[in-house]
Amino acid sequence: MPKYIADFEHPIVELEKHLNDLKKNPSSTKKSYAREILRLEQEIDRLKVRVYRNLTPWQRIQLARHPERPQFLDYLSELFQNFIELRGDRLYGDDRAIIGGLANFNNFRVMVIGNEKGRKIKDKLEHNFGMPHPSGYRKAARLFRLAAKFHLPVVSFIDTPGAYPGIESEEHGQAGAIANNLRILAGLKVPVIAINIGEGGSGGALALGVANRVFMMENAYYSVITPEGCASILWGDSAHAPEAAAALALTADKLFKFKLIDGIIKEPLGGLRGEVLSVAAQLNEILLAALTELTGWDGEKLADERYKRLRKIGVFSEDKFYELAQGMRLIKGE
Amino acid sequence: MPKYIADFEHPIVELEKHLNDLKKNPSSTKKSYAREILRLEQEIDRLKVRVYRNLTPWQRIQLARHPERPQFLDYLSELFQNFIELRGDRLYGDDRAIIGGLANFNNFRVMVIGNEKGRKIKDKLEHNFGMPHPSGYRKAARLFRLAAKFHLPVVSFIDTPGAYPGIESEEHGQAGAIANNLRILAGLKVPVIAINIGEGGSGGALALGVANRVFMMENAYYSVITPEGCASILWGDSAHAPEAAAALALTADKLFKFKLIDGIIKEPLGGLRGEVLSVAAQLNEILLAALTELTGWDGEKLADERYKRLRKIGVFSEDKFYELAQGMRLIKGE
Amino acid sequence: MPIRDWFNKKKIRSPKQPTSKRTVPVGIWSKCADCNKIIYQKELFDNHFVCPECGHHYRLSAWQRIKLLTDPETFRETESGLSAKDPLKFKAGKTYAASLARAKKKSRLKEAVITGRGKINGVTVGLAVMDFNFIGGSMGSAVGEKIVRLIELSIAEKLPLIIVTSSGGARMQEGVFSLMQMAKTSAAIGRYQRFGLPYISILTNPTMGGVTASFASLADIIIAEPQALIGFAGPRIIEQTIKKKIPEGFQSSESMLKNGQIDMVVERGRLKSTVSTLLAMLTLGEAANA
Amino acid sequence: MPIRDWFNKKKIRSPKQPTSKRTVPVGIWSKCADCNKIIYQKELFDNHFVCPECGHHYRLSAWQRIKLLTDPETFRETESGLSAKDPLKFKAGKTYAASLARAKKKSRLKEAVITGRGKINGVTVGLAVMDFNFIGGSMGSAVGEKIVRLIELSIAEKLPLIIVTSSGGARMQEGVFSLMQMAKTSAAIGRYQRFGLPYISILTNPTMGGVTASFASLADIIIAEPQALIGFAGPRIIEQTIKKKIPEGFQSSESMLKNGQIDMVVERGRLKSTVSTLLAMLTLGEAANA
Ligand SMILES: [Zn+2]
Ligand SMILES: [Zn+2]
Numbered sequence A, B: 001m002p003k004y005i006a007d008f009e010h011p012i013v014e015l016e017k018h019l020n021d022l023k024k025n026p027s028s029t030k031k032s033y034a035r036e037i038l039r040l041e042q043e044i045d046r047l048k049v050r051v052y053r054n055l056t057p058w059q060r061i062q063l064a065r066h067p068e069r070p071q072f073l074d075y076l077s078e079l080f081q082n083f084i085e086l087r088g089d090r091l092y093g094d095d096r097a098i099i100g101g102l103a104n105f106n107n108f109r110v111m112v113i114g115n116e117k118g119r120k121i122k123d124k125l126e127h128n129f130g131m132p133h134p135s136g137y138r139k140a141a142r143l144f145r146l147a148a149k150f151h152l153p154v155v156s157f158i159d160t161p162g163a164y165p166g167i168e169s170e171e172h173g174q175a176g177a178i179a180n181n182l183r184i185l186a187g188l189k190v191p192v193i194a195i196n197i198g199e200g201g202s203g204g205a206l207a208l209g210v211a212n213r214v215f216m217m218e219n220a221y222y223s224v225i226t227p228e229g230c231a232s233i234l235w236g237d238s239a240h241a242p243e244a245a246a247a248l249a250l251t252a253d254k255l256f257k258f259k260l261i262d263g264i265i266k267e268p269l270g271g272l273r274g275e276v277l278s279v280a281a282q283l284n285e286i287l288l289a290a291l292t293e294l295t296g297w298d299g300e301k302l303a304d305e306r307y308k309r310l311r312k313i314g315v316f317s318e319d320k321f322y323e324l325a326q327g328m329r330l331i332k333g334e
Numbered sequence C, D: 001m002p003i004r005d006w007f008n009k010k011k012i013r014s015p016k017q018p019t020s021k022r023t024v025p026v027g028i029w030s031k032c033a034d035c036n037k038i039i040y041q042k043e044l045f046d047n048h049f050v051c052p053e054c055g056h057h058y059r060l061s062a063w064q065r066i067k068l069l070t071d072p073e074t075f076r077e078t079e080s081g082l083s084a085k086d087p088l089k090f091k092a093g094k095t096y097a098a099s100l101a102r103a104k105k106k107s108r109l110k111e112a113v114i115t116g117r118g119k120i121n122g123v124t125v126g127l128a129v130m131d132f133n134f135i136g137g138s139m140g141s142a143v144g145e146k147i148v149r150l151i152e153l154s155i156a157e158k159l160p161l162i163i164v165t166s167s168g169g170a171r172m173q174e175g176v177f178s179l180m181q182m183a184k185t186s187a188a189i190g191r192y193q194r195f196g197l198p199y200i201s202i203l204t205n206p207t208m209g210g211v212t213a214s215f216a217s218l219a220d221i222i223i224a225e226p227q228a229l230i231g232f233a234g235p236r237i238i239e240q241t242i243k244k245k246i247p248e249g250f251q252s253s254e255s256m257l258k259n260g261q262i263d264m265v266v267e268r269g270r271l272k273s274t275v276s277t278l279l280a281m282l283t284l285g286e287a288a289n290a
Helices: A007-024 A030-052 A057-064 A072-079 A121-126 A134-149 A167-171 A174-187 A202-206 A227-235 A238-248 A252-257 A277-294 A299-311 A320-332 B007-024 B030-052 B057-064 B072-079 B121-126 B134-149 B167-171 B174-187 B202-206 B227-235 B238-248 B252-257 B277-294 B299-311 B320-332 C003-009 C041-046 C062-069 C096-107 C141-156 C172-193 C235-242 C253-258 C268-282 D003-009 D041-046 D062-069 D096-107 D141-156 D172-193 D235-242 D253-258 D268-282
Strands: A081-085 A098-105 A108-115 A154-160 A192-201 A213-217 A221-223 A263-265 A316-318 B081-085 B098-105 B108-115 B154-160 B192-201 B213-217 B221-223 B263-265 B316-318 C029-031 C038-040 C076-078 C082-084 C113-120 C123-130 C161-167 C199-207 C221-224 D029-031 D038-040 D076-078 D082-084 D113-120 D123-130 D161-167 D199-207 D221-224
Touching: A007 A030, A007 A057, A057 A221, A057 A227, A057 A238, A072 A098, A072 A108, A072 A154, A072 A192, A072 A277, A081 D268, A098 A134, A098 A277, A098 D268, A108 A134, A134 A154, A134 A174, A154 A202, A167 A174, A167 C235, A174 A202, A174 A299, A174 C172, A192 A202, A192 A277, A202 C172, A213 A252, A213 A277, A221 A252, A221 C172, A227 A238, A252 A263, A263 A277, A299 C172, A316 C141, B007 B030, B007 B057, B057 B221, B057 B227, B057 B238, B072 B098, B072 B108, B072 B154, B072 B192, B072 B277, B081 C268, B098 B134, B098 B277, B098 C268, B108 B134, B134 B154, B134 B174, B154 B202, B167 B174, B167 D235, B174 B202, B174 B299, B174 D172, B192 B202, B192 B277, B202 D172, B213 B252, B213 B277, B221 B252, B221 D172, B227 B238, B252 B263, B263 B277, B299 D172, B316 D141, C029 C041, C038 C041, C062 C113, C062 C123, C062 C161, C062 C268, C076 C141, C082 C096, C082 C141, C096 C172, C113 C141, C113 C268, C123 C141, C123 C268, C141 C161, C141 C172, C172 C199, C199 C268, C221 C253, C221 C268, D029 D041, D038 D041, D062 D113, D062 D123, D062 D161, D062 D268, D076 D141, D082 D096, D082 D141, D096 D172, D113 D141, D113 D268, D123 D141, D123 D268, D141 D161, D141 D172, D172 D199, D199 D268, D221 D253, D221 D268
Parallel strands: A108 A154, A154 A192, A192 A213, A192 A221, A213 A263, B108 B154, B154 B192, B192 B213, B192 B221, B213 B263, C123 C161, C161 C199, C199 C221, D123 D161, D161 D199, D199 D221
Antiparallel strands: A081 A098, A098 A108, A316 C082, B081 B098, B098 B108, B316 D082, C029 C038, C076 C113, C113 C123, D029 D038, D076 D113, D113 D123
16 A cells, blocks of 8 residues: 655655665665765654654645544553443434443543544445544434433543535534534533544534533644635635645644643654554543543533633623623613 | 225225215205115214224224324323424434424423324324334434433324334344334323323333323324234234234223223224324323323432332232242252 | 415415525615515515515614513613633634624624513513624624523513524634523523513524524424524535535424424514413413413 | 453344344254354253344243243242233134233233243342233233233332333234223333332343333333344334335344334343342442442
């Protein structure tokens, strides 16, 4: 399988290829050859740092969508034990774009739920590229309630381009299913911890994300609209997606600055590829700390804290004088 | 439209036809003609009394299924005011085999829900002959919960051959939908009153029928299985349905004797046809009494009473000696 | 009218694709944007901006809607001083600041929702009405905040809650701040609903995206005006995804009703009386049960 | 095994129409009723009556099932003295009395369900197991009563509840008394579930009608054995109604799983350990959360 390469990675890949070719054909004199190898290696390192330390939002989105990026099931198998999958919404289906069940995390018993995109093409189709139908959100709702009943914390992994925009999903109440999850999660009497591991595509992502603690991987994004969609609306051309991505302030660092998330999990240079080991320790620590803290709280406090977190989100201006003037006008009968 | 005539009504209809013919052709001498008319009228009355006062269970089922028998919407329009229909299960559909909404009944505000079969062929198709899909039961469940939230008594009208036995209805969880309604109704914190106005077809009917007070029309039936189904199983031939109907003890008088229902609404001789006026006063009285009594109770008491009613249903034998002996054998290690 | 006839009468109208951008034509006489018939402007006014010929429901401004629903002189606005900021200094093509300025001028509003107390046939309610003229009725921080404050006020004063939506969804110019208003408003509705107070939402053309997928869908009773466009994803996005045309009447009020997502489709002329009857049924008024 | 591989591995087996009347063949060597391969009887026994060749799950008696699920010598039966009466003096073709007598003789049971306390890997549970050999595992008054008494006992003693079903549905010979057991058991489950205790139901071949449409479907976790027939209406009634053949695999455990009605399909060999893990997850044991 050819390695997937994002546009902005081409210069690095070119140099790497050149280096490899050189290594395969040691034709030059030994001294200049070794020097050339060293030079190339240094250049690659410098380039990598320059590219990956200065990623634009759009470039981060490429990494968040990278086909080799670890997915929910990879984290599940690395960080959790004794996973028992619970399937179905008890209504109309078992949406494979959302997977959930019971598991152990260190000493904790938890309900773990996440978007799964699928890796191979067959899996991608089965998991619908991580885009849930209403059935998936309703399965999640069932599991949220089950978790609350049995006093199990909910740990959710967000990684979806968004809720599936199709005919049946609309007919079966996509909007209502998402809204219902927002309401359920907000009021849940157990700890809820959400981790955005890749794509946080709008309401379809938020439907697993109303939590007491929200974390993001360094190259994950969270957005009200896809940059492509935003660009289509504002420029009439999705090619402006990179600019839209920049305008939307959708990266982890921005969201952390805005205090919309609680922490960022650092990724290796170039973003996660294939394996989760490089972030497992961080994730483990962050989750363990959150669970340890939150399981000490009672249900009311957990729901209240979640509400308070949401309650204060928003930036707006408040013109008390205007309001007063409006009131006066009314009294004067204008 | 030709009037629908059940088998056992043919002798009556024959005589009535004869009488009509005679009336249309007054060819005889005046005296004998008048006498003949009178004789026929008396004979018809006698026959009617003989037939209708001695209905077999199977004959009652014919009346319960009679195409001219009043249906839920007829009672709704006669007995309730300001009906506002509430549609949809908020999941996948709006099943027209179950209709429900808010209404006034005398001084009460109630949630009224019932099976509707439809009268004309187009309506029958729309209402699926009164056979609900899971969506219908889930709509009912939503309205039950809404009633509980707003402290409204539930009045339900049962009239269904049964839950629809189809492919989609099974795939979409017919069994689970019915079970869920049984559980919800049993625990509902508002008064629930059920009236079986015609067919009480098995679990599909019971899903609207777990109530504090259950009434039946005189010619309604309530059965664990259709007589045809029962006959098919026991004789391998549904033609034995009349015998099965007798064996199943499914008529209102039997159920009242068994204390499974609280009252019977008397029907005019020959059963209800077309109009509900002849039973409206009785129904009004019975419902008013039940509502007046039950709305005085608090939610816990209502749910408790409903549970106690169910709890004692069942006829079985209990062999305490056998149980003891079993225990002894165990102790002796046999 | 006997109920059975009424049932037969109110057949679902063959739904057609809702029209999304129709404003009332100007002039004494004008042509209906839907049926093309010539209509007398005054008649349209008197008919609550519903075409007397074809029943097309023209879009109402928030204040027109408030006038339609509330008893005269009873509406008192709350939080009128609240309006949008620009937390992201958003610029994509044009700036958010410019969009806001233009919207204010065009709509004569400070934000895309008006909230307040008002009476509906004598019953005081908490009322929010969105206005599509203000950046497509989109929900940003200020809209979310106004709605949540109205919900909290309705809890405090034990008022029934009525929200009339008309919105393209979340306001993208505020990024994740807008997205989070979905969760914030839904959470507030969840709190409100613990108190056994009735929440009725009225969906008008169009109600899409983050508004449908939050407070609008969480009402005890959901009403829609006829032939409104209602859904989550926009029709164009769906067509791009499934790579075929969407069917006629898809995402219309009528199909939402058929698909079990809303309680009823109510024509504008019957809207106030319907809400009023529902309030009488769901709140403890003079005809109490116990 | 990494979870991803495990996911890829446990693909839904192409479901075929579940076989409904297969009993274990008799003899030292016998032919599997499903795959027709010759199997060694002892191997079948050791494999919990699952064909070692094709995985066909033969029906288990209630006592075999109890042996499979509970730790040795830990099961204590309750209400063993409870059995059916004949409230309707039912006679249709043959009498109910005769059916009961024959069932008792054939199954060596007093009723179609065994209830009691037992331990599953050390955890005490309330356990009910239905037996298809007793009038098709049908639920009459005694079965309903035994199940409700077990539920009440499990409430009183704060025990997890496990019910293994195998039933054609309600017992028609008791008429509406049977029908009402659906409501009675469902109501009791509703009460049980207020206490935050876990209820796991295990559906085995077949689970139909009034049993599926009551307590069996109300569990927190619903497990099914592979290729069991599970549904409400019988396949024949459906075929008569829709006037065509039902599709392959319809009403199988596997299609129930795909259709979102159950949590998992678990092979008999993994049943006890799965239930045990679930109990550990759902009850406050040694690895408590707080
Ligand atoms: Zn027009
Ligand atoms: Zn075999």
